[in-house]
Amino acid sequence: MSNHATNNNLCASRSVMDKFLNSVERVGNKIPDPALLFFYGLLIIWILSAFLSQFNFGLIHPVTGTTVEIKNLLTGHALAGSLTNMVTTFTSFAPIGIVLVAMLGVGVAEASGFITTGLKKMLNVTPKKLLTPALVLVAIISHTAADAGYVLIIPLGGILFHAAGRHPLAGIVAAFAGVSGGFSANFIPSAVDPLLAGFTQSSAQVLDKEYLVNPLSNLYFTGLSSIIIVGIVWYVTERIIEPRLKRLSIDVNAESNQDMGSYSELENKAFNRAAFSMLAGILLLILLSIPEASALRSPSGSLIVHSAPLMKSIVPLIFIMFMISGVVYGRVAGTFKNQNDIIKAMNHSMSAMSPYLVMSFFCAQFLAAFSQSNIGTFLALEGSAFLKEINMPSQLTIVCMILLTATVNLLIGSASAKWALMGPILVPILMGLGIAPELSQAAYRIGDSVSNIISPLMVFFPLVVVYCQRYVKSTGIGTLASMMLPYSISMFIGWTMFLLAYWALNIPLGINAPYTYQI
Structure with missing residues (x-):
């Protein structure tokens, strides 16, 4: 085939991709802000509760053994109760405290420069x-x-x-695939873990009020997933993307910011001391956990059950570890001149969380109404009964959930907002099928990650286009999406197969993370 014919085929495929992505962008732009989605959802729950409360569905709660009745939330007493409890419903919303405490520590480490220098050091020593x-x-x-x-x-x-x-666009798209497409693959705990676990727990409690989800319930799976994602992106970059990019000429000869990957001797010294302080803190924690009479153990002597103080302290420990390393780095490097700078770093990290807090307020009211009305329990039992009737294998159910999440992710980018919307329905339904919330969360994390890199609604997508235009000025949204599509498809297939194999081998998903749920 001639180069002319090849270029025509490439242009045609990009044209189709552009039309598809433009359609996604138009539809997605019409979707309201997540906070408004929860507000509208609250109104719908109120109206549905008033309508459905007129019927007796004859459903029996599998845990309590009582009859499931839809409660009308539009009565005077119910509305008065909603107003009375509005503040406490928000302040007692589990994900809020978990996320904010973790982000305080991570924010200090990030503002100090500790994390940035660590990333640069890793790349600079690479063959x-x-x-x-x-x-x-x-x-x-x-x-x-x-x-x-x-x-x-x-x-x-x-x-x-x-x-x-090598072609610079290959480096940009490989990094983009790792940052965004592999968003839920990480062997280091981050604020994402407790954030999603909080929503998973709230969703599970729609059916089982006593159910608890450990913030690190997916840690082992996401850690090993890092290896899978690295392998997939490595293969796609060097075997698919780079050969195609050979036909794409570079418009510039040099990048102006050549020192982006460099760091000073002072930064190196600060990083070494901060890393040592973090390792010392981890070692101290291990030593304190060893004795059988340790205060970090449960009354039975275990470290990994929900009642163990160590498990209850995971989020505060994330805060403390990142806080210590951030303060040490900031003091040595000079980014923190005094104590006020540390507090300013915390303030900055909290200011970035304001959209999350607004969304959480409406989400908390929605979930409370969803639970109080018993509509969530009704949907869970009816949905589970339907899935049992069609007798779809559990593995296929999980694959369908990943595909559904990846599709919705094209329109709603926020991981927390999407899970807060989908979790209260999907988690209880799958619990009814014997699938544990922790497994549902792992499946969700795959779907939430793999389609990030082909959605023009992802907030950083236009920024990556700009990065590409530094080298190839003709790069557009469709151009970037066409380069990211092989990554997205490969990660969807490879990561899903990895989860199924992981599940079949019964390897633990994380701490206190079963695969099955028994009513």
């Missing part, structure tokens, strides 16, 4: 032959520092590849 997997691994680790990967690692990927004589 050229291992540049791609190292870049992807660092991109995955960057999830610990919120959005650092988007503003640091992705443009740095272009610089490193260009300096190594």
